[in-house]
Amino acid sequence: MNAIVEKLEKSMLRTDIPVFKPGDTIKVHVRVKEGEKERTQLYEGIVIARRASGMRETITVRRNSYGIGVERVFPLNSAVVEKIDVLRRGRARRAKLFFLRELSGKKARIKEIK
Amino acid sequence: MIEGIIGKKIGMTQILNEKGEALPITIIQAGPCVVVQKRVAEKDGYSCVQIGLVENRTVKGVTKAMKGHFEKHGITQPIRVLREMRIAQGGEVNEGAEFKVDFFEETKMVDVIGVTKGKGFQGVIKRHGFHGGRITHGSMFHRAPGSSGANTYPGEVKKGKKLPGHAGTARKTIKNLRVEKIIKEENLILVRGAVPGPNGGVVIVRKSDFK
Numbered sequence: 001m002n003a004i005v006e007k008l009e010k011s012m013l014r015t016d017i018p019v020f021k022p023g024d025t026i027k028v029h030v031r032v033k034e035g036e037k038e039r040t041q042l043y044e045g046i047v048i049a050r051r052a053s054g055m056r057e058t059i060t061v062r063r064n065s066y067g068i069g070v071e072r073v074f075p076l077n078s079a080v081v082e083k084i085d086v087l088r089r090g091r092a093r094r095a096k097l098f099f100l101r102e103l104s105g106k107k108a109r110i111k112e113i114k
Numbered sequence: 115m116i117e118g119i120i121g122k123k124i125g126m127t128q129i130l131n132e133k134g135e136a137l138p139i140t141i142i143q144a145g146p147c148v149v150v151q152k153r154v155a156e157k158d159g160y161s162c163v164q165i166g167l168v169e170n171r172t173v174k175g176v177t178k179a180m181k182g183h184f185e186k187h188g189i190t191q192p193i194r195v196l197r198e199m200r201i202a203q204g205g206e207v208n209e210g211a212e213f214k215v216d217f218f219e220e221t222k223m224v225d226v227i228g229v230t231k232g233k234g235f236q237g238v239i240k241r242h243g244f245h246g247g248r249i250t251h252g253s254m255f256h257r258a259p260g261s262s263g264a265n266t267y268p269g270e271v272k273k274g275k276k277l278p279g280h281a282g283t284a285r286k287t288i289k290n291l292r293v294e295k296i297i298k299e300e301n302l303i304l305v306r307g308a309v310p311g312p313n314g315g316v317v318i319v320r321k322s323d324f325k
Contacts, residue, residue, distance in 0.1 A: 002313065004141060004300065005125045012130055031134065055130065080134030 023092030029082040048097040115205035118320025120167040166193035215301040223322035228310035233282035242276040
């Protein structure tokens with residue numbers, strides 16, 4: 001990549017994102033705009049994938065909402081993500097935890113690392 | 115003031131705005147440009163200025179004739195890229211004047227002129243956007259140009275008929291690209307959307323007349 005492009009992309013990276021990996025349970029503070037008003041919504045779930053790198057990096061967070069599996073993809077460096085709290089560290093043996101989609105109930109748990 | 119300045123396409127990427135949206139942008143290194151010569155109506159038949167792109171590199175292959183031209187107008191460094199630019203209405207420019215990217219500071223929209231990438235000899239689908247025929251279902255008409263006209267009347271293929279041929283390397287103007295950001299230290303202007311030509315290609319960035 002061109003050095004100028006690289007520099008520009010680097011300048012857009014956020015530094016306030018904590019370290020976390022697939023398998024971790026996180027709480028994402030999402031900025032939502034409703035008409036004129038803006039508020040923060042909380043979205044809690046397991047990180048099942050981190051994709052791409054640099055300013056294009058996204059995370060996929062899966063949660064179970066009233067019995068229905070929900071996955072949301074967040075661009076990590078976007079202003080849509082206000083803040084990320086890491087709640088629990090999970091032990092995952094692979095980078096993409098897509099197998100969780102097939103599992104439900106007690107099986108869809110991830111062991112915590114203390 | 116002049117209408118625009120010369121720049122170099124650096125490449126495309128995305129930027130994230132304060133809403134969190136990713137916008138497609140092209141980075142153009144615009145300027146610094148120096149006014150080499152003023153052309154006047156009395157002598158040249160029309161009035162404009164010749165501007166040159168000042169590059170931060172060793173410039174080779176400038177002919178003696180061109181060196182003489184620069185010397186005559188008091189330009190010390192050799193220049194490879196020269197373009198003519200109209201003077202904006204009611205404006206006044208002097209030889210030796212320098213323009214940098216801050217030229218676009220108050221500008222919302224720009225037009226970008228460049229030479230598109232060469233595509234070689236192309237068929238009618240790529241070159242003119244014909245739809246072509248079906249690939250399957252027994253169709254035997256795929257990418258051919260089709261009929262080139264009627265029979266006895268007019269009895270000829272009309273001039274300007276869209277046919278296969280050389281595509282690309284044409285001067286194209288992309289109008290009304292939004293200026294997303296200006297980085298003065300490196301003379302960069304970030305415009306929304308795509309711009310003709312390869313990375314490293316010379317483009318002209320001018321203020322758009324969009325209101």
